Amino acid sequence: MKNDLTTEQKIKAAAREVFIAKGFAACSTREIAKVSGMNVALVNYYFRSKTELFKLVFQDAMEEFVNSMVEVFSSDKSLEDKIRLLIEQEYEFLSRHPELPGFIVNELHREEGYEVDGSYFEKLLNTGIVEECQRACAAGKMREIDLISLTLLIMxxxxxxxxxxxxxxxxxxxxNDAYENQLNTHKKIVTDMLVSYLFPQKSI
Amino acid sequence: MKNDLTTEQKIKAAAREVFIAKGFAACSTREIAKVSGMNVALVNYYFRSKTELFKLVFQDAMEEFVNSMVEVFSSDKSLEDKIRLLIEQEYEFLSRHPELPGFIVNELHREEGYEVDGSYFEKLLNTGIVEECQRACAAGKMREIDLISLTLLIMxxxxxxxxxxxxxxxxxxxxNDAYENQLNTHKKIVTDMLVSYLFPQKSI
DNA sequence: AACAGTTTTAAACAAGTGTTTAAATCAATC
DNA sequence: GATTGATTTAAACACTTGTTTAAAACTGTT
Structure with a gap:
């Protein structure tokens, strides 16, 4: 099994599992302890509080979530291929972590609570993708669209x-299986739709 | 104020407010009672349990959520106009109930818990929209697309x-204000994108 | 083997949970 | 105005919550 993990790691892994599955409010420290196979007190011994532990888990989730996009934008493909690749990779990533976006969106929703640490996204902006889009728009290679709407469309x-x-x-x-299949065909549809919207064929 | 409401209605209204804002797990019966201005015991007096009350609230939310689509499909416009109108109306509805989709999606997520009562959607299917889509596809007026992906695209x-x-x-x-504005411009983008994808111009 | 420091444990803490009880209040009927 | 029933209340119930405590077990060092 995963007995090579430290107690601290076991607890954090269990916390991640439980937090993501049920959300912060719907699970208890005792449940986390039980899933990790450890004592309740150890949760606070290593992480001070349920809230503190949650923050760590949430940060990790956020980082994974954003990192899955950064790579693509750092590549040296054409903008259109980047979009294609991004969608492809997002669907692949989300197939492995299907609960992640729901977790993030929902926990961000609960009473303005956990503010988004902008630093996650600076990494994304530092890939130069923004400028690349602006240049493509200016050159008429890409439809005029603001960054926010572009983000929204893709996400x-x-x-x-x-x-x-x-x-x-x-x-x-x-x-379950039928829906997994559906996701696969939907990926193609989404790719087609977004690419043909963002990079319209010039009418002759 | 809303003193013309019965105690039962006041509690249900408060429950809706609190459940939708924080989710089932993150709020207590005492909080619902306090928001409604009533006693804790009255919650159970009228609704038997927190869970039972939640089911009512969730059902109502689900019904509103679906009903906002049914009207459009029952109209006698062209399919393309129905899609346009649907998006328009959805954005308008969601501006008034922005937390509704998150509430539904999230509460459905928590441990397979509340199954979707299919009857909500039968109403939607009974509008004949499915057949209309099939006919439009067969006639080449609309891109070939299965109903599930169409639902997914729009939602x-x-x-x-x-x-x-x-x-x-x-x-x-x-x-907040900036995002509200963004939503407005995004609505137009989404309409353009979906319509031009679903109803592609014939190439000459 | 004795020590010191870390890690783990069971038990307890006060506060909060959903729910129930039994008495109090209210409204209507006789 | 007494009686019946529905409504409302404060209090209590047993249980779970996050967290802390203080003792135990383990670790490596001398």
Whole structure:
């Protein structure tokens, strides 16, 4: 098993599992302790408080979430290929961490609570993607669009399909497997739609 | 104020407010009682339990959520206009109930818990929209797309921008007002993108 | 083997949880 | 005005919560 982990690591791993699955409010320190196989007191011994432990878990989640995008923008492909690659990679990443966007979005929602540490995103902005988009727009290679809407377009079409799994399964009466398949075909649709919207073919 | 409401109604209204704002787990019956201005025991007197009360609130939310779409599909406009109108109306509805999709998606997520009562969606299917789409596809008026992906496309691009408000505000360091404005311009983008994807211009 | 420091434990703490009880208040009927 | 029923109340219930305590067990060093 994972007996090579330290107690501290075991607790943090368990906390991540439980926090992401049920959210901050819906789980207890005792549950985290039980999942980690450790004593309740150890949670506070290593992490001071449930809240402090949550902050760590949330930060990690946020970093993973953002990092999955940074690589792509750092590559030296064309802008169109970057978008294609980004969607591809996001769907791959989210297949492995399907609960992550829901976790982040939801915990950010609960009473303005955990503010977003902007530093996560500076990394993303430092890839030069913003300037690249501006240049592409100016050169007429890409549709004029502000960065916020671009972010929204991509995240909406990548994250929401994973977040809304149970809702979609309910609406269309789908099994787990059926929905996984659906996600795969949806990825292609989203790629087509976004690329053809952002990089319209010139009419002759 | 709203003193014309019965005690039962006051409690249910308060429960809705608190449940939607913080989620089932993060709020207590005492908080609901306090917000409603009533005694704790009355919550159980009228609704048997916190869980039972939640089910009522969730059902109502679900119904509102779905009803906002049914009207549009029942109208006698062209399919393209229905899509346009649907997006328009969804953004308008979500401006008034911005926390609704997040509430639904998130509470459905928590441990497979509340299954989706399919009956909500039968109403939607009974509008004949499915057949209309199939006919439009067959006639080449609309891109071939399955109903699930169509649902996903529309909901992703309508709901996610509202659900991710705090995340987006954090990423792009926006004020509340700035984000409200952003939502307005995003609505147009989404409409353009979806319509031109679903109803592509024939190449000459 | 004795010590010091860290790690782990069971137990306790006060505060908060959902829910119930039994008495008090209210409203309407006779 | 007494009686019945529904409504409201404060108090209590047993249990869970996050956190702390103080003792135990373990570690490595002398």
């Amino acid at each position: 909406s079409n990548c994250d929401f399909p994973f977040m809304s799994k149970n809702l979609m399964k309910g609406i269309h009466k789908l099994s | 992703s691009n309508c709901d996610f921008p509202f659900m991710s408000k705090n995340l987006m505000k954090g990423i792009h360091k926006l004020s």
